[in-house]
Amino acid sequence: MTYPALLANPKDYGLLTDLYQLTMTSCYMGEGLADRRASFELFTRRLPSGYGYLIAMGLAQAIDYLANLRFSERHLDALRQTGLFDHAPDEFWQRLGDGAFTGDLWAVPEGTAVFANQPLLRVEAPLWQAQIAETYLLNTLNYQTLVATRAARLRDVAGPAATLLEFGTRRAFSPQGALWAARAALAAGLDGTSNVLAAVELGRKPAGTMAHALVMVFAALEGSEDDAFEAFQRYFPGAALLIDTYDTVAAAARLADQGRPVAAVRLDSGDLVELSKAVRSRLPDTKIFASGDLDEYEIARLQRAGAEIDGYGLGTKLVTGDPVNGVYKLVDIDGVAVMKESSSKATLPGRKQIFRRYEGGQAAGDRLGLVDDTAAPDEQPLLQLVVKQGQVVQDVESLDAIAARTAAAVASLPMAVRQLENPAPYGVEISEALAALTARTRRHPASLR
Structure with missing residues (x-):
């Protein structure tokens, strides 16, 4: 008997996911929803205790995952043998066998300082592809961002x-x-x-x-x-x-x-x-x-x-330590903004952009807005297009370049935000357009209180 190594391998990325990503995908296929354009954003609702900021990391492995996301015949046979997918539509098997990631990926560059509710990345893709990607993307970005x-x-x-x-x-x-x-x-x-x-x-x-x-x-x-x-x-x-x-x-x-x-x-x-x-x-x-x-x-x-x-x-x-509890939430489906309204877990709707304002080279506050918002003269939009229609559109960055960005990002923050004991909150405001969209999308007025 051979003991399984259980090592993550790019050829197995398809199965390296949670079961519910595949069961939901099967449902989307059967109901004719699989190709609807979906946007999911990955963010953390709150910073770990005692932290004034996070440093985004793990994008390189996210890109590698999306580029290699496939389902082999061996994978499909393994899924069939579980018996869980006996009622899955034929399209489920066909699309998994033929499919690859064909969507877009927007992300803040690695080494960027980010704060609560700000998307580290956004996946815009056919619904079934964006759904399956959730587990692996959370794994790599949550852990590398923590470290x-x-x-x-x-x-x-x-x-x-x-x-x-x-x-x-x-x-x-x-x-x-x-x-x-x-x-x-x-x-x-x-x-x-x-x-x-x-x-x-x-x-x-x-x-x-x-x-x-x-x-x-x-x-x-x-x-x-x-x-x-x-x-x-x-x-x-x-x-x-x-x-x-x-x-x-x-x-x-x-x-x-x-x-x-x-x-x-x-x-x-x-x-x-x-x-x-x-x-x-x-x-x-x-x-x-x-x-x-x-x-x-x-x-x-x-x-x-x-x-x-x-x-x-x-x-x-x-x-090790307090985890970065990132989440991956649907924010738009076929151009319709959506939001989660659960108590203490409500999300903001719509595809978003982070606009960072600088004064004298120092970060002076952020505006969390929509992708259609216009950056002010003293603002810099942070999320960039890194994968377009499944193809990587940015060069691989060296670790030295990312380390230099990290150092500059931390140095640009106010000392009160960087301090170890009782760091001050960094200023993040919601744009008028995002506030208005939230009000229109919300079904239950008390959900974001």
Whole structure:
């Protein structure tokens, strides 16, 4: 018996969805609705607790998904064997077998700061195609936006000079999630990742140090901690040494006494403020890295306390945390604006655009309007057409370009919005046209209160 790998593969994108996307598609086919032009928008109703903004990320994987969305004969046979689609119309099987994504995709560029109720992307396509895409698009944008936002906040607090490395593979939610987390972290401004596959695939050099196990092996079998350091430096002369397996200060003192240059050391436990100061006094020319469940709040605390730290390895807190609870909602069907009116989950109708106003290079407020609204002279529309009639119309962006956009986006926000403690809300107003459309579309006047 072979154990299934259960790895996400582009050839299986068709089945990588929730069941109800396919059952609804079957219903649309049977009722003659499948080709109606539908617009769905992906947004979050509220920001995670304590966050003043989000950094949009995951568009590249969304485009890849739409470009490869197919249903093979093997997929169709698997669906038939479930018995769930015994009453599905013949058109359901024919259209899945022959179909591909033929719609349009509008999105904010990766690395853009966004806020509650603002669409990160909009899919405009035949209803059945737009419906099936929901699950995968939410998965990639929700997770990568979470990691990118955390990475941007870490960079903002640590400052441009600090070296920030992504160490989250062992804590990410899955092997696939680990790869996406590494990408999102790099695209949001981190300097490197320890994930070798991610680094190689993204054209980067993997970054890392050593583990306590190496020191313990040498100490037990070869003689001492110093033997471990000497051996590791022999093969990796510029790598950081992990010096807190036993006595951090004593290890630093011995390294200083030996007189050999030490490029960097890493501290993974203990009082990082006092230990970093003690290490700096003994190894003044050595870079000091810290790791161990660090986040932006802890880095800010270490800085206030005067810690002597040049860089950070960031894992658990970077790749996990409060989720970005993005949703994907129908806003228009065949030119008819629609809205959800459920209590506390009401949505705004119509195809929308975000208009960002700038004053002296600083973001000074947004207007959430309709695609037909006109941008004012001091406003910039954020959503751009990236896929037209199934064809990609924008070049692939480098991670460096996305990271530069992320840094500029965060720097443009008011400090009150960027602060870690009790961030101020960023100003987002509703355009007159969108307000009027909402009033006309609403069936129950109290639904948006």
